[in-house]
Amino acid sequence: MSDFLTKHLIHQDEDFIVIHKPAGLLSVPGRGDALYDSVLTRLVAVEPKTLLIHRLDRDTSGILVFALTRLGQNRISKQFQLRETTKTYQAIVAGHIYDKGTIDIPVIYDETRPPLHIVDQTHSKQALTHWSALEQFEINGYPVTRIKLVPITGRAHQLRVHMQYLGHPIIGDTLYADAEQQQLKDRLCLHAYQLGFKHPKTEHVLHFECPVPF
Numbered sequence: 001m002s003d004f005l006t007k008h009l010i011h012q013d014e015d016f017i018v019i020h021k022p023a024g025l026l027s028v029p030g031r032g033d034a035l036y037d038s039v040l041t042r043l044v045a046v047e048p049k050t051l052l053i054h055r056l057d058r059d060t061s062g063i064l065v066f067a068l069t070r071l072g073q074n075r076i077s078k079q080f081q082l083r084e085t086t087k088t089y090q091a092i093v094a095g096h097i098y099d100k101g102t103i104d105i106p107v108i109y110d111e112t113r114p115p116l117h118i119v120d121q122t123h124s125k126q127a128l129t130h131w132s133a134l135e136q137f138e139i140n141g142y143p144v145t146r147i148k149l150v151p152i153t154g155r156a157h158q159l160r161v162h163m164q165y166l167g168h169p170i171i172g173d174t175l176y177a178d179a180e181q182q183q184l185k186d187r188l189c190l191h192a193y194q195l196g197f198k199h200p201k202t203e204h205v206l207h208f209e210c211p212v213p214f
Contacts, residue, residue: 004046008022010208010210011208013068015199015200015201016067016069016076016200017050017065017068019064020061020062020210021056023059023060023061023188024058024187025037025039027039027058027064028055039066047068050066050068051066051069051070051072053066053076053077054080057157057160057190059172059174059187061191063192063193063195064192065195069200071201072200075200076200079197080154080197085196086150086207087150088149088150088192088195089150089159090212091159091163091191092139092145092170092171093144093145093147093169093189094142094144094168094171094177094181095143095145095167096145097136098136099132100131100133101130101132102130103165103166105120105127105162105165106120106121106125107157107158107161107162108125118161125155126153127158128151129149129150129159131147131149131163133145140184142180160176169181170190171184171185171189172184172187172189185214191212193211193212194208195208
């Protein structure tokens with residue numbers, strides 16, 4: 001087993017593998033040699049049968065599942081497409097926020113400012129996020145809140161844009177937070193810490209967790 005797997009493996013069977021992706025590592029290779037390193041390329045080097053199912057942003061940490069068979073890929077991917085999986089994130093956001101709520105506003109790619117995304121109420125594809133406040137505290141005197149985020153849809157940058165839209169950007173976010181909020185932490189404070197789906201063969205409901213590192 002590679003050092004990467006030794007450190008980041010959560011679960012493996014003959015059909016899929018569950019990995020803890022560290023912040024700062026791509027899920028899949030980007031364009032150019034400098035962006036070749038990724039979770040997928042590291043796994044393929046150890047297990048050439050590894051197949052992509054979903055991905056996380058480079059700066060987001062947490063649970064990723066990859067298939068090891070076509071059956072695993074097809075059946076787990078379909079659960080993501082049909083929104084049958086359960087996904088829970090934690091984040092630390094700027095400012096004190098209380099209670100809970102839902103953000104239901106489309107998120108689209110901003111062609112004028114790549115790689116940014118923006119909200120667009122006129123767009124036809126829904127982007128839906130449930131959020132709930134967990135605790136309020138301060139970092140270096142700056143008020144922040146730990147929150148739970150449950151994305152129902154899976155648009156690119158959805159959680160980051162939705163929290164910015166709410167007026168509480170995720171701290172450490174170099175794309176959507178202001179300079180002071182970026183400097184509160186040395187990473188994007190967004191982590192996919194729970195994932196649930198049905199086993200591709202047995203259809204037993206599986207739940208995986210990955211401790212929040214911030």
